[in-house]
Amino acid sequence: MSATPAHAQTDATRPPASWTGRVREAAVAALPPEKLLPEGQPTYVASWIYVFGVASLASLVVIVGSGSILALKGPAWWHYTGVGHFFNSVHLWAVELFFFAMVVHLWGKYWMAAWRGGRARVWVTGAVTFLVAIPCALTGYVSQQNFDAQWISTQAKDAMNSVGAGAFFNLTNFGQMYSYHVLLLPAAVIALVAAHVLLVRRHGVVPPPPLEKR
């Protein structure tokens, strides 16, 4: 009967030997399952301001879904067919709703001072999501493949050139703008939103400010 090899021995107290184990332990320590998917929230979370946060998430899902269909079918489809027009409009109005809901949520969280209690990263990821979403939407305007896109791109290129960014970000280069619009900037927005939601789960929703004792 042979003894158990040393590498097969399990010891809960032993630190993990590989980076995958270290990442797993760090992830579980930061976000245990009961924190990641809680069954309830404190009573102060019953506020319309959070409904607008969730509305932003729902709009983002519709944006990504309708945008994926538009990317699959191409400009001729979204300009010349009824269904294409429909999905083009769904995409536009989902973006309008995304910004509308996000701004209301952002205002609400600003006046609640949502960065209190070590929640600075929660606030910053939310605010930066808003900032990154702006060029994400604007590159969509110049990716339409119509006269509107031509007009916007030829006007906006002057703004880019005036600040010295024209060599890196050329609004009249459809390929570059389309790549930014369908890949780079949406990936950044989705990553920031994911980080924002996970940080909210980790730190919890900010409680109301304490009442001043008199």
Added chain:
Amino acid sequence: MPFAVSVGALGAVFNLNHPAHVVEWHFISLSVANVVVIGLMLVVFVVAIALPFPGAARRDAARRSEETR
């Protein structure tokens, strides 16, 4: 087609066949459509703060009664 008819009816209500109307104030230049959206956001924000969330009072009362037990 009902969809085409409804689009035509909307077009009759809102004539969009003209350059955008613009609100000018010093260096600020905003289209009327954007001003309307910003106004709507402000109204919705105030309503979202002022309007009680359904069931919030009931949940709060339940929590308080649990705390006093």
